[in-house]
Amino acid sequence: MSQHSSKDPKKGSSKELGSNTSMVEQEAKQLFVHGLLRYRFHKESREQREARIAAILETIRQPSASTPLPIWRRIIPIAAGLLAILFIGRFFLQSPNEKILEAEILSHTLENSRKGIHYFEGSFLGNRYGKTIWRKFEAFFGPNKAFAIRILRPGGSITFGSDGNKYWIKGRNGNAFLLPFLPKDGFPLLGMGANLSYLEVRPLMEAVLDPNSRPVVRTEVGSRIRFQGNFRFPAFFAGHPLRNLSGTKGKFDLWIQKETSMLQSLLLQSTTSPSKDDPPFRLRLIRKKTPPIDDSASIFSPKIAEIPSQLRFSLWSAGVLRRWKAFRDKHRQKK
Amino acid sequence: MAASHQPSIDATELFEILVREQESRLRAFIGSMVQSPEAVEDLVQDCFLVAWKNLGKYDRTLPFGPWLRGIAKNLALSYYRKVRRDKHAFPGEEIIDHLSLLYSSLDKAPGDDFDAQIKSLECCLEKLPEHQRKIIDLHYEEELDTRQIAEFLGRTREGVKKILQRGRSWLADCIQQRLSALGMEPIREATREKG
Numbered sequence A: 001m002s003q004h005s006s007k008d009p010k011k012g013s014s015k016e017l018g019s020n021t022s023m024v025e026q027e028a029k030q031l032f033v034h035g036l037l038r039y040r041f042h043k044e045s046r047e048q049r050e051a052r053i054a055a056i057l058e059t060i061r062q063p064s065a066s067t068p069l070p071i072w073r074r075i076i077p078i079a080a081g082l083l084a085i086l087f088i089g090r091f092f093l094q095s096p097n098e099k100i101l102e103a104e105i106l107s108h109t110l111e112n113s114r115k116g117i118h119y120f121e122g123s124f125l126g127n128r129y130g131k132t133i134w135r136k137f138e139a140f141f142g143p144n145k146a147f148a149i150r151i152l153r154p155g156g157s158i159t160f161g162s163d164g165n166k167y168w169i170k171g172r173n174g175n176a177f178l179l180p181f182l183p184k185d186g187f188p189l190l191g192m193g194a195n196l197s198y199l200e201v202r203p204l205m206e207a208v209l210d211p212n213s214r215p216v217v218r219t220e221v222g223s224r225i226r227f228q229g230n231f232r233f234p235a236f237f238a239g240h241p242l243r244n245l246s247g248t249k250g251k252f253d254l255w256i257q258k259e260t261s262m263l264q265s266l267l268l269q270s271t272t273s274p275s276k277d278d279p280p281f282r283l284r285l286i287r288k289k290t291p292p293i294d295d296s297a298s299i300f301s302p303k304i305a306e307i308p309s310q311l312r313f314s315l316w317s318a319g320v321l322r323r324w325k326a327f328r329d330k331h332r333q334k335k
Numbered sequence B: 001m002a003a004s005h006q007p008s009i010d011a012t013e014l015f016e017i018l019v020r021e022q023e024s025r026l027r028a029f030i031g032s033m034v035q036s037p038e039a040v041e042d043l044v045q046d047c048f049l050v051a052w053k054n055l056g057k058y059d060r061t062l063p064f065g066p067w068l069r070g071i072a073k074n075l076a077l078s079y080y081r082k083v084r085r086d087k088h089a090f091p092g093e094e095i096i097d098h099l100s101l102l103y104s105s106l107d108k109a110p111g112d113d114f115d116a117q118i119k120s121l122e123c124c125l126e127k128l129p130e131h132q133r134k135i136i137d138l139h140y141e142e143e144l145d146t147r148q149i150a151e152f153l154g155r156t157r158e159g160v161k162k163i164l165q166r167g168r169s170w171l172a173d174c175i176q177q178r179l180s181a182l183g184m185e186p187i188r189e190a191t192r193e194k195g
Helices: A013-017 A021-041 A046-061 A071-094 A098-113 A198-208 A296-300 A309-334 B011-033 B037-053 B064-083 B093-107 B119-127 B130-141 B146-153 B157-181 B186-194
Strands: A118-128 A131-141 A147-152 A158-162 A167-170 A176-178 A217-221 A224-232 A249-257 A263-270 A282-288
Touching (some): A021 B130, A046 B037, B011 B064, B037 B064, B064 B093, B093 B157, B146 B157
Antiparallel strands (some): A118 A282, A131 A147, A147 A158, A263 A282
């Protein structure tokens, strides 16, 4: 369930509203809808819900839930736990190959992670020349650096992807075209092997870590590890797709599954504006259960349509015209 | 004539059925009162545990949901006493009692489970004016706070709070109207039941 830190529905309510029935009703209505909306927008998958119900039932089935255990039975597990911690701690302190061991485990999990198709849901929120841009997308990552990012729009989705060799884009009408002009190093996240395990994401995060800020905070929360820190994008060269984000600073929040080292969620929230015209942006990526896929080739290698040379020229001209207009508008706004 | 065979079911199995039936609505109810997702998680679990331990005190002639919500209210109250944060104060018992009545009205809505019973919310969201819908989506789906929404949309924070409040009120009225149209007088029925 989401965390909504600045909730207004019940701020200071108890003192002021105690005797006023209609205000009590209003306040209760606010909380009612607030709870339903939180539930509706953060509904869990059936598996997650089952796991939670199983945990509840496990708790009530334990004998301690109905009858308190005798003291000796409560002390033994605690003592055993303490001994285990001491033993394991000693083992790791003495082990000279701790890092090798960690690397081996990670490589093993990475090998496993390369199997199958990984599915994420994401959103991007930002501004462009004063207009809010809010895009939701789905991302599929497959073997051999294949990926497909489907940007969901009311009129139909636009998909951008690669089979590992060529980049393509598929429009609302379902026709896919090759993108021969995409700079190879344009998207660092995609170029590094897009299975999004920790081993793959870590170098990227290290590359953008802000050297002048506090170090990354690592915390363990149940079966997950959380990394929080500050980032600062490098200065991207002119013509780079991310050039508008050069030098942007912000915070990242990364959750990794401990057992598999797979990325569970990623949040990038800029704290400084990339430019005067582009206020802060926010990018969010959350791993979800991969939907049933009949044919992975249809996702990563759609049938590519041939672009007639006249249309190619028209597209190129339209692109030049659009860039010129954007450049003109930007300078007009500055004036 | 042979007596019909009644399948035997023990208390744990019966309680499991109740957990499955009530878990989602209890989660939503606690989510109405408590902001931290971790605390909601813990309180749902604690609530079922307390209910299990006190099952002997439960009056079987009354519905289970309101009894469970009563436990949840007390647990939330103790939680707020422990955390003592000024920003998120306990809403007040009177408000929570009324909130519980609103949830009781959903118990009677048609549908096999809670997801089906809150179908009216889905329908009402579709009808919500676009500017309110956008802010509701940013707040609940994108988990942005009012300051961040104000920043992104170029509005004042107070303005965003007002729109959120109006949106929620509009949705509450819409849900109640839909329940009434289905032949239920949400609060009145729930109050009668309580009485």
